[in-house]
Amino acid sequence: MQIARRSALGVVLLTTIVLCLALPLPDRAEGAVPADVAKATGRQPAVPTRAPNLLGVIPVLEYHLIGDSDGRWSRSHRRFARDLELLHVRGYRPITVRQLVTKRIDVAPGMTPVVITFDDASPGQFRFVASGDSVLVDPTSALGIWEAFAAKHAEWKGRAVFCVLPSASNGHAFFGDKGIQGQRSAWRLQKVRYLAEGGYELCNHTLWHANLSKMSGALVQEQIARAQLAVDSGMAGYRMRTLALPLGIWPKNRSLLLRGAWRDATNGRTTAYQIDAVLRVGGGPSPSPFDTLFDPLRIPRVQVFANELETLLDQLDRRGTRYVAARRQ
């Protein structure tokens, strides 16, 4: 009798486990509208059910200027805020390039990873405003918008990628200097530290946006190594492992992108670098890192302007080609 009761309990437990395993994956983002509520209220469910697809594509988005107006190379801060909402509600969650190339894709089941990159280190991406003796991140800069969004959606915290220039002109030196858009030169390294400590990924875009094809091997290495050295000055020990090709142009000797060194003749110190991810300026969404087509040294990107983002997301849904994360093991 005792055994029979145990057996019956066992059947119930087994049935429960089987039923649990057979249940569909969670199909809603946090705060999304459940299908029944959607039907009753006429609102659309935010995230439809999606089957896992680890060989699907991953958009690597590319932003340049963030400002007051929309253009080919600029996004208004209002539109940028809408882009984040749009991605979130359609089931996209950010990862860094490091996570992409090391296959550490930790987004929730049913979600699609997206990499969001900012090129050229302009003040609109990261602006400080003085506040007494301290500084605050300008809420209308991309970082301010990002952090306000991440305060509501924790999975966005620190998950953007900034491809920086330490010494370019016209306000493109670590997000602005010399009073451009109110940015003080003294704030530059503070910004580098802020990003690194916040968990954001810093990516090497060379010292001043050099056309690497026109440079000798020594100068190519100097451009990459001195950018690394400048970041190290702001955040000791931080090593950039991703490089965004300026203008999308390769140096004659491509292997110099990946490893090299530069010796500072003034003090005899040598700075070495190692790169294992190279970002292109276009080319569409990236293959999954689990796909044999994935090449970490030629990662394609999608520039965000006009309605390109909406068009891309619609296209990926129509074709059913987006990466969809599976249940965590």
Ligand SMILES: [Zn+2]
């Ligand atoms: Zn650039």
